[in-house]
Amino acid sequence: MKLLEQILGELGGDTLKAFTVVPDFGGYFRAVKSVAEYSEERIVLLAGKRVITLEGKKLEVGKYFEQDIFIRGVIESVKIEK
Amino acid sequence: MKVLKSRSETAEFSVVSTAESALKKLKKAEIAVFDCKKRGAEFVFKVNRQDVEKVFAIFGKACYNIRTLKKPLSERIISFFKLRAGLVAGVLAFVAIAFVSNNFVLKIEVSGSGKYLESEVRKIVLDEGAGEFKPFSSLNVSVATGRILALPQVTFCNIEKRGSVLVVDVQTDEEHYGAADLKELKSDCNGTVKNIVAICGTAAVAAGDSVKKGDVLIYAHMLAGEEQVKCIAAGYAEILCKDTREYFAAEDSEENLKNAYASLLIDEEDIVERGYKIKPTTDGIIYVMDFTYLHKLSINLS
Numbered sequence: 079m080k081l082l083e084q085i086l087g088e089l090g091g092d093t094l095k096a097f098t099v100v101p102d103f104g105g106y107f108r109a110v111k112s113v114a115e116y117s118e119e120r121i122v123l124l125a126g127k128r129v130i131t132l133e134g135k136k137l138e139v140g141k142y143f144e145q146d147i148f149i150r151g152v153i154e155s156v157k158i159e160k
Numbered sequence: 161m162k163v164l165k166s167r168s169e170t171a172e173f174s175v176v177s178t179a180e181s182a183l184k185k186l187k188k189a190e191i192a193v194f195d196c197k198k199r200g201a202e203f204v205f206k207v208n209r210q211d212v213e214k215v216f217a218i219f220g221k222a223c224y225n226i227r228t229l230k231k232p233l234s235e236r237i238i239s240f241f242k243l244r245a246g247l248v249a250g251v252l253a254f255v256a257i258a259f260v261s262n263n264f265v266l267k268i269e270v271s272g273s274g275k276y277l278e279s280e281v282r283k284i285v286l287d288e289g290a291g292e293f294k295p296f297s298s299l300n301v302s303v304a305t306g307r308i309l310a311l312p313q314v315t316f317c318n319i320e321k322r323g324s325v326l327v328v329d330v331q332t333d334e335e336h337y338g339a340a341d342l343k344e345l346k347s348d349c350n351g352t353v354k355n356i357v358a359i360c361g362t363a364a365v366a367a368g369d370s371v372k373k374g375d376v377l378i379y380a381h382m383l384a385g386e387e388q389v390k391c392i393a394a395g396y397a398e399i400l401c402k403d404t405r406e407y408f409a410a411e412d413s414e415e416n417l418k419n420a421y422a423s424l425l426i427d428e429e430d431i432v433e434r435g436y437k438i439k440p441t442t443d444g445i446i447y448v449m450d451f452t453y454l455h456k457l458s459i460n461l462s
Binding site for chain 2: 113114138139140148
């Protein structure tokens with residue numbers, strides 16, 4: 079995690095907008111403003127001007143607080159749109 | 161990143177709403193929400209206990225149907241006891257009182273066909289450690305049972321505790337029921353008391369006392385504390401009596417002397433001491449026999 083932060087820091091990336099996906103487990107997303115769509119197969123997150131679309135199986139919100147959200151389930155694809 | 165709180169401190173909600181709308185409202189209220197699931201038209205989620213009131217405030221509008229599915233077990237138990245502290249205290253007090261009182265004897269009852277022996281039975285159980293406001297365990301049941309069975313005509317005895325009542329069931333021989341002699345034991349001769357045993361009642365004399373014919377040996381009453389209560393007298397006494405008898409014979413011979421002693425009609429083994437003198441007469445002789453014998457008297461002993 080430190081290496082990732084170091085790389086992002088050196089390259090000028092904003093770690094607040096980073097997210098982590100663990101296969102067959104779920105993903106952790108930050109800077110999420112709201113949930114635009116919610117179903118077991120598809121969850122759409124609004125993160126600032128970006129729209130993050132998650133598709134998979136048995137998706138559910140494991141935790142959502144402030145701008146951090148943990149999606150539990152099998153995430154098969156993540157699509158980021160502006 | 162926020163650390164998830166323990167699940168035991170959460171409450172689960174179900175609302176009839178879209179997940180998107182519900183999550184938006186919860187986020188706006190800065191409520192941490194987790195374990196979200198869609199269940200038909202319902203959106204099920206959990207929040208921390210401290211956010212429960214906020215959730216009710218958010219979804220308090222008429223267009224939402226809110227119900228708490230379940231609270232954590234520990235929370236429910238604590239809440240139950242908090243809301244019913246008085247009841248719980250009362251129940252505990254009742255259980256404690258019932259437990260304590262159940263171990264103590266508050267009343268002694270004598271039942272059965274031997275109820276007429278109540279005063280004797282009561283005295284025995286009191287002697288053996290029972291008593292009102294005393295624990296049942298202080299009673300020596302086996303010894304008390306043995307002593308009660310030794311009472312006249314008693315054929316069965318059972319001592320048990322029913323609740324706070326010590327019940328002594330005494331059964332007597334039906335054939336002898338009511339046949340008990342209610343009189344005192346009196347001496348029918350003059351002499352010296354060698355031995356006196358009063359199973360019931362009160363001994364009036366002690367070993368070594370001199371008694372005359374008609375004197376009371378065992379009273380038909382006993383002392384219960386300072387109170388004198390009537391009862392049957394049961395027991396026996398052995399009295400050393402002196403007497404003189406005469407026996408006429410044609411001549412002094414061993415056989416005539418033997419007949420003279422036989423005329424006393426007293427068992428050899430009961431004669432403690434004896435002697436004789438010969439008084440001559442015109443037709444023969446008279447044996448004048450001085451003797452001491454053990455005379456046994458008893459009352460209400462089968």
